[in-house]
Amino acid sequence: MKTRRDFIKITGLGLAGLAIGGGTFKFLQGSSLWDSVLGEGITRLPTYCEVCFWKCAGWVYKDERGKLLKVIGNEIDPHCTGRLCPRGTGGLGMYYDTDRLSTPLIRTTNAEGKQVFRKASWEEALQLVADKMKQVSDQHGPESVALFNHGSSGDFFEHLFKAYGSQTIAAPSYAQCRGPRDVGFKATFGSALGSPEPLDIRDTRCLVLIGSHLGENMHNGQVQEMSEAIDKGADIITVDPRFSTAASKSKFWLPIKPATDIALLLAWMNVLIGEDLYDKAYIEKYANGFERLKHHVRRFTPEWAYGITTIKPAEIRATARLMASAAPAVIVHPGRHVTWYGDDTQRSRAIAILNALLGSWGRRGGIYFKETLPLPKYPYPDYPTPAWDWKETLGDRYPFADSGVSNALVDATIPENGRKARIKAWVVTGTNLPASMPDKPRLEQAINALDFLAVVDTMPMEITGYADVILPECTYLERYDEIRNAPHREPNLAIRMPVAEPLGDSKPSWWITKQLGEKLGLGAWFPYRDYSEVLDWQLKQVGSSLDELQKVGVKKFERNGPLYMNEDQGYVFPTPSGKIELYAAAFEQSGFDPLPNYTAHPEPGEGYYRLIYGRAPMHTFSRTANNALLADLMDENDVWVNPKVAGIWGLENGQMVWLKNQDGVVSTFPIKVRITERIRWDSVYMVHGFGQTQKELTRAYGKGASDSELITRTMVDPIMGATGLRGNFVTFLLDEPVKAFES
Ligand SMILES: Nc1nc2c(c(=O)[nH]1)N[C@H]1C(S)=C(S)[C@@H](COP(=O)(O)OP(=O)(O)OC[C@H]3O[C@@H](n4cnc5c(=O)[nH]c(N)nc54)[C@H](O)[C@@H]3O)O[C@H]1N2
Ligand SMILES: Nc1nc2c(c(=O)[nH]1)N[C@H]1C(S)=C(S)[C@@H](COP(=O)(O)OP(=O)(O)OC[C@H]3O[C@@H](n4cnc5c(=O)[nH]c(N)nc54)[C@H](O)[C@@H]3O)O[C@H]1N2
Ligand code: SF4
Ligand SMILES: [Mo]
Numbered sequence: 035m036k037t038r039r040d041f042i043k044i045t046g047l048g049l050a051g052l053a054i055g056g057g058t059f060k061f062l063q064g065s066s067l068w069d070s071v072l073g074e075g076i077t078r079l080p081t082y083c084e085v086c087f088w089k090c091a092g093w094v095y096k097d098e099r100g101k102l103l104k105v106i107g108n109e110i111d112p113h114c115t116g117r118l119c120p121r122g123t124g125g126l127g128m129y130y131d132t133d134r135l136s137t138p139l140i141r142t143t144n145a146e147g148k149q150v151f152r153k154a155s156w157e158e159a160l161q162l163v164a165d166k167m168k169q170v171s172d173q174h175g176p177e178s179v180a181l182f183n184h185g186s187s188g189d190f191f192e193h194l195f196k197a198y199g200s201q202t203i204a205a206p207s208y209a210q211c212r213g214p215r216d217v218g219f220k221a222t223f224g225s226a227l228g229s230p231e232p233l234d235i236r237d238t239r240c241l242v243l244i245g246s247h248l249g250e251n252m253h254n255g256q257v258q259e260m261s262e263a264i265d266k267g268a269d270i271i272t273v274d275p276r277f278s279t280a281a282s283k284s285k286f287w288l289p290i291k292p293a294t295d296i297a298l299l300l301a302w303m304n305v306l307i308g309e310d311l312y313d314k315a316y317i318e319k320y321a322n323g324f325e326r327l328k329h330h331v332r333r334f335t336p337e338w339a340y341g342i343t344t345i346k347p348a349e350i351r352a353t354a355r356l357m358a359s360a361a362p363a364v365i366v367h368p369g370r371h372v373t374w375y376g377d378d379t380q381r382s383r384a385i386a387i388l389n390a391l392l393g394s395w396g397r398r399g400g401i402y403f404k405e406t407l408p409l410p411k412y413p414y415p416d417y418p419t420p421a422w423d424w425k426e427t428l429g430d431r432y433p434f435a436d437s438g439v440s441n442a443l444v445d446a447t448i449p450e451n452g453r454k455a456r457i458k459a460w461v462v463t464g465t466n467l468p469a470s471m472p473d474k475p476r477l478e479q480a481i482n483a484l485d486f487l488a489v490v491d492t493m494p495m496e497i498t499g500y501a502d503v504i505l506p507e508c509t510y511l512e513r514y515d516e517i518r519n520a521p522h523r524e525p526n527l528a529i530r531m532p533v534a535e536p537l538g539d540s541k542p543s544w545w546i547t548k549q550l551g552e553k554l555g556l557g558a559w560f561p562y563r564d565y566s567e568v569l570d571w572q573l574k575q576v577g578s579s580l581d582e583l584q585k586v587g588v589k590k591f592e593r594n595g596p597l598y599m600n601e602d603q604g605y606v607f608p609t610p611s612g613k614i615e616l617y618a619a620a621f622e623q624s625g626f627d628p629l630p631n632y633t634a635h636p637e638p639g640e641g642y643y644r645l646i647y648g649r650a651p652m653h654t655f656s657r658t659a660n661n662a663l664l665a666d667l668m669d670e671n672d673v674w675v676n677p678k679v680a681g682i683w684g685l686e687n688g689q690m691v692w693l694k695n696q697d698g699v700v701s702t703f704p705i706k707v708r709i710t711e712r713i714r715w716d717s718v719y720m721v722h723g724f725g726q727t728q729k730e731l732t733r734a735y736g737k738g739a740s741d742s743e744l745i746t747r748t749m750v751d752p753i754m755g756a757t758g759l760r761g762n763f764v765t766f767l768l769d770e771p772v773k774a775f776e777s
Pocket of ligand 4 (some may be wrong): 211212
């Protein structure tokens with residue numbers, strides 16, 4: 035008999051009493067100012083930032099007593115060119131957070147029969163996790179233990195899981211983020227974009243942003259390059275139902291009706307082809323299926339699109355001509371968080387096709403050829419081949435998924451329709467699933483069906499409340515992680531070193547996984563005493579060393595091939611045909627549209643508005659909500675409401691309202707109204723990551739509302755399984771929900 039897994043508050047077990055280094059928080063540009071004070075007892079060590087996944091390299095300065103003073107961008111780093119974003123600068127707030135997890139915790143039942151957490155030693159907590167993993171493995175095979183991960187700790191847990199025999203692994207950064215984009219681009223150009231995206235923004239003459247809200251989305255290198263391009267006279271076209279920061283820098287802002295972007299993209303193709311504005315020579319030389327595309331888009335005129343998107347035909351034509359006049363130095367930005375309406379792979383295909391028509395792939399000011407250094411892996415034994423893996427959880431669904439689909443792992447954890455659950459235990463690290471996965475009731479159903487749940491985190495985030503065991507990781511400032519080896523214009527490596535001793539009893543993931551590995555009899559995959567040995571070994575294989583990287587932080591290497599297409603030599607795309615596939619035959623074979631089509635999506639009923647969400651420059655999802663330095667800059671979100679709507683409801687600026695969605699779910703907390711022309715009347719907008727429900731997050735608790743809890747309906751992409759999150763509609767409750775229900 036399984037007991038229901040109650041959600042437990044971890045009250046009072048944090049690092050109470052730690053002093054916060056107040057007053058030192060300013061934005062500094064570059065490290066030169068600080069170099070002058072080096073030597074007077076102030077030292078610096080290299081890191082790369084973990085506040086988001088752009089992984090900017092920086093220097094952490096500390097004084098002789100070990101107090102961390104600043105994190106500053108590394109000037110030779112291509113991800114940041116010496117400047118961190120506000121979140122990166124505020125990274126020290128993660129280290130100094132008094133609410134941090136500081137000791138392993140184990141779920142237990144107290145004298146009153148209530149489930150609570152008690153403190154435990156690492157030895158006891160790790161033994162319990164290893165025993166449970168073994169137990170589940172003995173009964174159901176190692177594959178039935180699944181890993182959910184995001185961020186650097188995930189690298190170590192993936193290694194542990196693969197050695198253990200489970201590749202039942204997924205991250206919400208795929209099926210809740212960029213999966214459809216990468217599948218759509220791969221189907222067209224043969225290669226996914228990855229991170230950082232190889233966009234030649236600094237040399238572009240025209241940047242088209244479909245929803246991508248750069249400037250609020252602070253992906254550092256892109257924001258800097260966008261501002262450089264604007265200074266050099268590039269034109270920006272922003273398609274967004276909201277007047278975003280990027281829209282304010284744009285020549286054209288197209289306030290599209292949400293969920294209709296594919297119609298606009300098809301109309302743009304219609305104009306480019308109809309008016310002979312596309313790159314004929316490029317298409318002839320490099321692309322397949324042009325005649326079919328031409329025939330397909332003939333009926334998708336700007337007049338047709340106007341009725342769907344509300345964007346005027348003259349503006350559709352003018353923007354298409356502007357793109358063509360800049361081509362090939364033009365980028366229709368592929369976006370990053372693209373899981374919107376369930377036809378997201380097709381929208382991404384449409385974006386890829388537009389880039390092809392404009393000849394931007396492989397061209398200066400378009401999409402460059404990225405390069406990564408071939409860095410040898412440490413010589414571990416081969417991983418065993420699991421009897422089944424994440425793919426098996428898809429059945430015959432989502433044939434083009436090329437990475438773990440988190441929502442499919444949730445499905446496979448729930449016994450239903452007479453089918454037994456294949457997944458019996460989870461390890462979750464670096465991802466706060468209740469905030470990042472849609473449909474919380476279903477997530478809870480899965481968690482309640484588990485035999486065992488271990489959570490690795492730095493903070494008492496919502497996911498930890500569901501755990502049987504919580505393992506406290508130290509922050510990125512207190513540990514080694516893998517070498518950052520990301521693609522860019524020049525191959526480059528960056529390292530992260532411990533700058534301070536782990537606070538409390540927190541530990542790095544490399545250490546946690548090594549202990550678990552040894553307890554599971556997998557010592558052969560963990561043959562080091564300290565992870566620095568692995569890093570040094572790897573660096574020596576490419577003619578460097580840990581010593582050298584400690585001094586420089588980032589090391590660049592020579593490219594192998596050209597950055598752009600060599601027009602004389604031709605180019606073979608890594609697709610089945612060797613050409614750009616305007617017509618995706620592989621999609622057709624699997625029963626999907628080989629050319630993108632517009633489909634209408636559900637619309638809000640009377641009195642309801644589409645819930646859309648995005649980022650604020652000073653926060654990353656839910657992970658920074660409690661960061662003292664960043665909460666200082668913004669401590670709650672608000673809901674953007676068009677004046678027309680405010681008029682109908684009699685709303686005032688600053689008024690607190692509760693939001694209720696189409697399924698009757700009411701926000702746990704109220705949210706402040708912000709009346710603004712910057713949002714369409716058919717939608718409301720809020721920043722993701724607020725509305726934290728755990729009291730032990732002392733700064734974030736109850737501040738603002740959570741978009742996630744209102745997203746109970748998903749529109750799943752049949753091609754690769756991503757969950758479209760923007761098909762939810764909300765209305766306003768002006769009184770406390772209890773009163774509202776009574777009336
Ligand atoms: N500061 C900060 N920066 C971040 C992050 C963060 O947490 N904080 N997270 C990073 C991550 S992981 C990601 S994936 C990216 C995400 O950042 P993006 O890829 O830029 O995300 P989007 O969802 O495209 O952007 C949200 C925008 O889409 C608009 N929008 C909503 N519905 C529609 C629609 O139907 N059509 C159109 N055209 N626009 C629409 C919204 O108004 C909003 O301006 O940001 C990254 N950068
Ligand atoms: N409703 C809604 N859902 C979304 C989105 C949205 O905008 N709205 N965005 C989507 C996108 S684009 C993405 S990429 C995903 C992101 O989803 P997640 O990666 O789940 O994002 P976070 O909320 O930042 O959760 C990160 C968790 O990692 C913990 N953490 C931070 N540093 C460390 C560390 O060093 N070690 C360990 N072990 N843990 C650490 C944090 O405390 C937090 O619990 O969410 C997706 N889901
Ligand atoms: S963009 Fe900002 S938060 Fe993200 S890695 Fe860079 S400095 Fe850190
Ligand atoms: Mo993301």
